[in-house]
Amino acid sequence: MALLEPFGNDLTKYIIQRLNRHKISKVSEFLFANDKDLTKITNLSETTITELKRDLRKLHGVHRAQLSHIRRKIVKETKYNTGIESLDCLLGESSLFPGAVWEICGFSGTGKTQLCHTISLNLIKNYNCDTLYIDTKYDFSGIRIRQMLKSRNISKTDAGRIMQQIKVERVDTLEGVIKVLKELCVQLEIENADCKAIKFIVIDALPAIWFQHRERERMFLLSTLVNTIWKLALQYMKTFLLVNLTVYKETNLFENGLQYSQLGDTDGEVNEEALMQASVESSIVPALGRYWSSVPHLRLCIKSNEKKIEPVCKRTIAVLKNCYGPTGGNCNVSITDAGVI
Incomplete structure (x- = not known):
């Protein structure tokens, strides 16, 4: 999955830097992160986070194999x-x-x-x-x-x-x-x-x-x-x-x-x-x-x-x-x- 890049008016370089400090550097990591955690990290509203995720999914998409890999990682770590x-x-x-x-x-x-x-x-x-x-x-x-x-x-x-x-x-x-x-x-x-x-x-x-x-x-x-x-x-x-x-x-x-x-x-x-x-x-x-x-x-x-x-x-x-x-x-x-x- 691609790395996070500036997107729209909300996902700026500054926001991406803050996300990187919390080990969120890829689009997939952003999509599967908890909304409340992302709100705390970015100071963006939950509504904005939801809209960003929706737009990023449309732009990048997530293949089944990638979903399976992410699922196994979540199960292993949680x-x-x-x-x-x-x-x-x-x-x-x-x-x-x-x-x-x-x-x-x-x-x-x-x-x-x-x-x-x-x-x-x-x-x-x-x-x-x-x-x-x-x-x-x-x-x-x-x-x-x-x-x-x-x-x-x-x-x-x-x-x-x-x-x-x-x-x-x-x-x-x-x-x-x-x-x-x-x-x-x-x-x-x-x-x-x-x-x-x-x-x-x-x-x-x-x-x-x-x-x-x-x-x-x-x-x-x-x-x-x-x-x-x-x-x-x-x-x-x-x-x-x-x-x-x-x-x-x-x-x-x-x-x-x-x-x-x-x-x-x-x-x-x-x-x-x-x-x-x-x-x-x-x-x-x-x-x-x-x-x-x-x-x-x-x-x-x-x-x-x-x-x-x-x-x-x-x-x-x-x-x-x-x-x-x-x-x-x-x-x-x-x-x-x-x-x-």
Whole structure:
């Protein structure tokens, strides 16, 4: 990609010198730099930065091979720790990165939503990453977030900023989730600054809306959802955390044709006792079928240890799938007022 040269009335030699001091000397480096960082370096407005990027893209263009190279560089240089020490130690180099797709699965009541709350909060606090939280079960709790912030002795000013950085969308259909993600794609294409600030996307949870549809509809909608997720992950480097259920293999809901209403509560949660009664063996697999099983880069399973007499807050997180490291490991965590630790 070409070196930066004076362009229009805004990209002057003086501005280019300031950019060079921050190791931004090429057009590609300018295009993929954060708008807020560029505003601080150049003292130009975000609107001006957006217009400059648009004009430079038209003038120079970016080939797919160059995009792939830049994407690999971003992934290599940017890592997000979850902020949960035992989990980060377990994953090591397999930590969150731009474009990663993670899944958290487990039975109802094991703490999947608590884990999503904690990771979202930690990413905002430690990396200033805005989060889009798509809530399909109406389980997101602002009161719980405030409790976590208070337990961590976060100031009221910082707590207010953190709360504002969690963008909650409540939808109760699979079509609704797809609509939200596609609208995000549209806004990113026109370089909406608020949408560009979103780095982390949580969908909590998929089974609650998946089982509403007949099998043929499910596959079409799931395929559309997966394509949209991959577009956001690969093209716009958004990081995903997706919530799923675990089911017993012999009574797998997508294979034996059991109705969601037979196994669920009125609030949309699958009843664990009903699953256990319908099961012959204890072989546990994630829900949503074989097609979905290949989607996440990393699959974590959170569970309570039934064999040990432990407080309710104790949980074990196991690695079921990992495209970037070993599988089979596990770590112990606790659910506290401050979140999952």
